[in-house]
Amino acid sequence: MNIVRVDMNARKITREIFEPAFTGMGGRGLTSFFINREVPPGCDPLGPDNKLVFAPGFFSGSTLVNTSRFSIGAKSPMTRGIKESNVGGTVAADMARTGISAIIVEGRPNNGQSFILKVDQKGDVTLHDADQYWGKRTYDLVASIKEFYGNKISITCIGPAGEQQLSAASIQATDRDGRPCRAAGRGGLGAVMGSKGLKALIIEKSATNAEPIQDLEGFKASAKIFAKAVMDDEFSAEILPELGSAVLVEPINAAGAFPTRNAREGQFEDADKISGEALAQIIKSRGGKPNHKGCSGCIINCSNEYVDEKGEFITSSLEYETIWSMGGMIGNNDLDSIARLDRLCDDIGLDTMSTGVAVAVAMDAGYKEFGDAKAAIEMVEDVARGTAFGKILGHGPEMVGKHFNHDRVPVVKGQSIAAYDPRAIQGMAVTYSTSPMGADHTAGWVVDSNLEAFGGTLDPFSAQGQVENSRNTQIHMAMVDTVGICDFAQTGFGAPDGLENVCKMIAAKSGKPFCEADWKSTGKMIIQTELEFNKNAGFTKEQDRLPRMFYEEPLPPHNKVVVIQDDDMDSTFAF
Amino acid sequence: MLSVNVRLFGTLSRTFEDYHHSCGxxxxxxxxxxxxxxLVHLDLIxxxxxxxxxxxxxxxxxxxLNDNARIKIFQPIFGG
Structure with missing residues (x-):
């Protein structure tokens, strides 16, 4: 395994060969391993001792569909614990094809200089001065970079929020059309990148040095089975391409689990105006693309291109979580303004979820009225302008709550919840509370198993079975994020013996045996690694709690509160 | 006879040529x-x-069914 180490202080780039103790390492498994091994847990996340690790998924760059997932890890300035956030687009596939399994960025320039890190087709890595790019928003940045470096590159970059080292800063990655509209949004990793003076990582396309697959024919056979299952599944083959992830708006709202107006309600009365169905209709009527391929090797095409009334591009892709955070969560029923807020966040380099929730907390505190989209846009623009309020907002909901002395702040470990209220789907309470990543829906999405109509067997209002279910899902997701399979392509696990088939691909690529028991034990080991870092960083079980609002305020329309007891919560990872 | 209004979500409306989501x-x-x-009546079985x-x-x-009821029908979902 070829690892590149970049010392930003000495401007020194070295290579090392690393043989992980566990088979199938890539993505999150690799970033979490390096962060736990090399970063002092008590360090300043924005100081020279923190490290930023880039790692494509284990399957990225291979012929397996939907595996261009790029994991980025560091100690988070938002949660102050270990963090992995992953992003689609093209960068993971392109980096994997250079033969580099991870880039570890360490140190900090001592003179405030900024750099671009470039990996060429041969896998050679170089640092370039980037002072002329500092200060640029991401869309302008990628245009300038392409002007100099050409179009055949993947760009992973930060905007003004990352430069200001704000805790909600994202790292943006280019999609197949070269736009910086894909985000590793969570945990403020853009701030860590900014602290290292790294404006962008550029990977040249069309490299051919990917790590060899030991049993190519076996891998191809299993990959074919996986792809067929993705295409045989109605959700990934038909529903997502037509409506995208926004298809979730109406059913989650109907289930009473759509956090509205800073999670004061579980249903948004105007959900039909911001639904996937409404989104697709608006895009079609304006000549945009309701169906779009955003990531390398994608066969689902859940992305979209949202355009204005003149048919001019605004953003891609408008997704469920953003429609929630900039829509229902702030009481905004206008898709045009949601699209503009999405574009703005991509351009400034901000997590749309943390930012939307930060706006919601400010509105809840009385700073502006719920539903005032114009005010929301101004608030987000404040971040780029670097105003005092912009800095508060850019640090996320917890900082906004402190500023206004307002305690209705829906975060765990400092990171905002996602678009599923834990009072209406108790399983999400366990995931939000116990994930080493902070409140992170992708760490253990248990919505389907909580809703009978979607095949679930758990009562969404009961604690029964929720801990075990979330634990198993989180262990599974640690592996999904390690091999780099897109969340939505998990329908590929629906093939006959689906998990066994994926394990066969790990074995085929690595040349070492790998079975279902290994999948579970490796996933567990990854979570243990992350928990160890957090424990050493000073985390206790007190960090594994939701804010009081979720225990004390019944959520309409079901009027339920979180009922998972602390002891049960603490048993989730009592390995 | 009962009258109900039905809204179809996801891709369920594809076979209904004159379907408008705002009206159902x-x-x-x-x-x-x-x-x-x-569901039988709508051929959605x-x-x-x-x-x-x-x-x-x-x-x-x-x-x-209740007379004048508003019905919403969803497909199974998956997410993350």
Whole structure:
């Protein structure tokens, strides 16, 4: 395994060969391993001792569909614990094809200089001065970079929020059309990148040095089975391409689990105006693309291109979580303004979820009225302008709550919840509370198993079975994020013996045996690694709690509160 | 006869040429009919059906239809 180490202080780039103790390492498994091994847990996340690790998924760059997932890890300035956030687009596939399994960025320039890190087709890595790019928003940045470096590159970059080292800063990655509209949004990793003076990582396309697959024919056979299952599944083959992830708006709202107006309600009365169905209709009527391929090797095409009334591009892709955070969560029923807020966040380099929730907390505190989209846009623009309020907002909901002395702040470990209220789907309470990543829906999405109509067997209002279910899902997701399979392509696990088939691909690529028991034990080991870092960083079980609002305020329309007891919560990872 | 308004979510409306999501479908169905009868009437029995709501309350196949009810029919979802 070829690892590149970049010392930003000495401007020194070295290579090392690393043989992980566990088979199938890539993505999150690799970033979490390096962060736990090399970063002092008590360090300043924005100081020279923190490290930023880039790692494509284990399957990225291979012929397996939907595996261009790029994991980025560091100690988070938002949660102050270990963090992995992953992003689609093209960068993971392109980096994997250079033969580099991870880039570890360490140190900090001592003179405030900024750099671009470039990996060429041969896998050679170089640092370039980037002072002329500092200060640029991401869309302008990628245009300038392409002007100099050409179009055949993947760009992973930060905007003004990352430069200001704000805790909600994202790292943006280019999609197949070269736009910086894909985000590793969570945990403020853009701030860590900014602290290292790294404006962008550029990977040249069309490299051919990917790590060899030991049993190519076996891998191809299993990959074919996986792809067929993705295409045989109605959700990934038909529903997502037509409506995208926004298809979730109406059913989650109907289930009473759509956090509205800073999670004061579980249903948004105007959900039909911001639904996937409404989104697709608006895009079609304006000549945009309701169906779009955003990531390398994608066969689902859940992305979209949202355009204005003149048919001019605004953003891609408008997704469920953003429609929630900039829509229902702030009481905004206008898709045009949601699209503009999405574009703005991509351009400034901000997590749309943390930012939307930060706006919601400010509105809840009385700073502006719920539903005032114009005010929301101004608030987000404040971040780029670097105003005092912009800095508060850019640090996320917890900082906004402190500023206004307002305690209705829906975060765990400092990171905002996602678009599923834990009072209406108790399983999400366990995931939000116990994930080493902070409140992170992708760490253990248990919505389907909580809703009978979607095949679930758990009562969404009961604690029964929720801990075990979330634990198993989180262990599974640690592996999904390690091999780099897109969340939505998990329908590929629906093939006959689906998990066994994926394990066969790990074995085929690595040349070492790998079975279902290994999948579970490796996933567990990854979570243990992350928990160890957090424990050493000073985390206790007190960090594994939701804010009081979720225990004390019944959520309409079901009027339920979180009922998972602390002891049960603490048993989730009592390995 | 009962009259109900039905809104179809996801891709369920594809086979209904004149379907407009903002209006839904106005359906007349035999009295004492239930949700299953409605699904048969709409020829949706072969489709994957997730949640069904009647007047904002989740219901199942055997729930009797109310006159002038607003029905929402969803497909199964997956996410992350």
């Amino acid at each position: 479908l106005d359906i007349a169905i035999a009295s004492r009919g239930d949700i299953h009868d409605l 072969g489709e994957s059906i997730g949640m069904v709501f009647m007047d904002d309350k989740q219901v199942n196949n055997t729930t009797k």
